[in-house]
Amino acid sequence: MSDQQPGPARESESEAFLHRAEAEAEKDPFAGVDFSELELSLYRPRTLFSIILSWMVTGMTVLALIPLFAVLWMLIWRGGRNFSLALFTQLPPAPLEQGGGFGNAIVGTVIMVGIASLITVPLGILSGVYLAQAPGESRLASAVRFSAKVLTGFPSILAGVFAYGAVVLITGGYSATAGGVALSILMLPTIILTSENAIAMVPARMKEASIGLGATGAQTVWMVLLPTAMPGILTGIMLAVARAAGETAPLLFTALFSNYWITSGGHFNLMQPTASLAVLIYNFSGMPFKNQVELAWAAALVLVVLVLIVNLIGQSFSRQQVQQ
């Protein structure tokens, strides 16, 4: 249609448009704009609202951090004031007895977290390998990933209930092994998901180079993927260990508590009730005796320091991963 229009008329139309546009451009483009409207001023409702909300958010963030410092301060103040070497070497005191320590609880916590790690580290890493290697549309892989995500929010007390039914009732008694099994349920999802992430982050060219050299899938995993992803995997393991070390609920009726060393009776026995720092804090905090309450605070300090150290080690690994 437009082709049939006479040429000159079209030209003059576009010329007129150009003239108008030039005339527009010569005018001040901001003529109608009140720039004071855009000022960040306390007198303007829009910006005042913005400033107030900014300060509110700052205040709320500070408020959210206060409990952390309050907890740490109380731990150092109340836990630190009766801190001594005896805490680490002695056994928990009987009611009304003075002094005492929680050496057996530290050993118990380490042993049970150790059992849980022995179960979950191989399981978790190899599951992570599977998830990272599975093709994107794999149904099984997404089901496993989804299960792991659901398990991260699994109530810790139910892990205890499960281990009670699956281990305590079958082996016939409370034991460190049952405690370790309960903790492993809580550690597993963290290790699976962080291992998968770490392995998936390994550059594809490294994997392809390995396969190109004729390595089998297993060789690629063992010699290229796992060594490269190791810092990230270790971060995940450390996070899981830190979480398990602080868990109380799964141990309440699986490992129970004990006032004696795990070696008592002459030999090392994993099938007897075992003390742990977390359960000691819970038990002693409810006692009406001053000495026990003080011990609970000291144990809380030791536990938090332990958990924080493991966390910091984990974070230092993750920094190595970033540098690669």
Added chain:
Amino acid sequence: MAAWHPGQVWQPPSTGQRWFDVAFRRLCLIFAALTIVLIVLLVIEIGIKAIPAFREYGLSFLWSTTWDSNKAKYGILPEIWGTLYTSLLALFFGSLFGIAAAVFLSEDYLGEAVFKLLKAVNLHFHPFWGTLPQRLEGLLKNLIELLAAVPSVVYGLWGLFVVIPLIRPLCNWLHTQFGWFPLFSTDLSGPGILPAVLVLSIMIVPTITAISRNALVAVPSKLRMAAYGLGATRWETILGVLLPTASRGIFGGIVLAFGRALGETMALAMLVGNANRLTVSLFSPANTLAALLANTFPEAGAHEIPVLMYAALVLLAITLLVNMFGALVLERAAAKAEAR
């Protein structure tokens, strides 16, 4: 197949290596499938142990209110109510503070303030001081994550010996002045709902902050730039563009935090008072499902174990549903963010 000479770098895999490869692949698959098996086992194990109690008490277990082991009468309505009541209250406070902290972190408020300070003393390009804003931001993020690293039993201890004595005068004043108001209808004599809720909200803040911050950071910066370009103030941008765009992720984080709160045991077992009471008063002792298990299980008699397993099954059903819902929401949110 090409012949291999000694000293040659490459070689085809030997039979043993091939066999190992297949075995290793199978092993990885089996281990991965074990995770699904584990969830199924958890449900079956607790379900089977609960059958005797289910036969005896049926569904009325869920809405009767007595717990008397001498008369063998059991009901967990107060515990279900206590679990939901404390979790929802904690979720309210936790979301408020958690999302505020997420906005504070994602908007780089601290880094900006430190940068302005450095600019005032002309150090903002200094090799050491110039990186300070970034490092402080990282430190703040780690500090909030440390809140999650503190074991819940330590929060319980802190709540018992610090929070309860601290809030008791205020609570009792509220009770004497406004006792007619249902929320304040009892006085706080020790453990109770309010201290439990306060500690619980502190415990879920890191979850909400971490997930919400991720969602906010994932909002494409072109959206923010477009809003600023149209003349929006910072908070018009946050409320009108950033939060709505990140809302799915934030909602997923809140649901997951709700799951945490429902299953949280130790802090509640120590702070909620372990009283079989159906109440709305913030200062009254009450009980939750997890706290009931923690407090009753260790000393339970043989006839009480199946009843507790039934209670555990109820808790399992509630938390699994909430967690699955949360994981699904987050998965959808991530898929949407990727599509942007």
